[in-house]
Amino acid sequence: MGCGCREIVGALCEKHVIIAPTAVDPTTTTYTAGDAIIVSSVQAEYDFFDTANGSANLVEFTVLVSNPTATPKKGIEVVFFSKAPSSAMTAAINGAVTLATPDIELISNRVQVVTADFVDCFKGSIARKTGSFAVQNKELTDGANKTTLWYAILATEAQTYTTGGFISVVMDFRLN
Numbered sequence: 001m002g003c004g005c006r007e008i009v010g011a012l013c014e015k016h017v018i019i020a021p022t023a024v025d026p027t028t029t030t031y032t033a034g035d036a037i038i039v040s041s042v043q044a045e046y047d048f049f050d051t052a053n054g055s056a057n058l059v060e061f062t063v064l065v066s067n068p069t070a071t072p073k074k075g076i077e078v079v080f081f082s083k084a085p086s087s088a089m090t091a092a093i094n095g096a097v098t099l100a101t102p103d104i105e106l107i108s109n110r111v112q113v114v115t116a117d118f119v120d121c122f123k124g125s126i127a128r129k130t131g132s133f134a135v136q137n138k139e140l141t142d143g144a145n146k147t148t149l150w151y152a153i154l155a156t157e158a159q160t161y162t163t164g165g166f167i168s169v170v171m172d173f174r175l176n
Contacts, residue, residue, distance in 0.1 A: 019045060019171045026161040027094045036091040037153040037167060045149040050175060052146035055136040060172040061111045066124035067165030073118035073125045075156035082108040082138035084150055097154060109133050112156060
């Protein structure tokens with residue numbers, strides 16, 4: 001029949017997971033490279049992957065820095081781990097994170113925004129990094145959570161934030 005209709009059968013779609021941590025109210029003390037942006041530094045997203053030892057691609061990493069008196073545009077990075085890192089990685093907000101040798105071996109990827117990535121917006125600045133940055137879980141221990149994603153968000157440059165500002169990080173993942 002020539003009705004001009006099209007039927008789409010078995011259409012494929014991508015599964016996305018968005019991680020949007022609550023806004024961080026930074027301290028007014030100067031951050032230095034390697035300081036934690038989020039309290040307790042290492043974050044765990046349980047049941048993130050659909051299958052044990054799964055993988056995903058970070059397709060967009062967005063940082064919004066909102067501050068009523070200044071527009072800081074300094075480097076921030078997210079570091080992904082293939083297994084739970086050691087307790088040496090634990091730090092308070094604005095505290096130095098210790099990246100021990102065993103933890104370095106667990107890094108599955110790092111994504112960074114730098115000063116040049118930021119653009120001004122109303123009362124702040126925003127940076128967006130897009131791409132296809134692979135992350136994965138390589139946990140082999142029986143009984144361990146093999147569907148968890150571990151990450152830390154760290155400062156990569158010295159920066160002082162003023163009272164009343166906040167930092168918001170949003171990550172969009174395409175699950176494989």
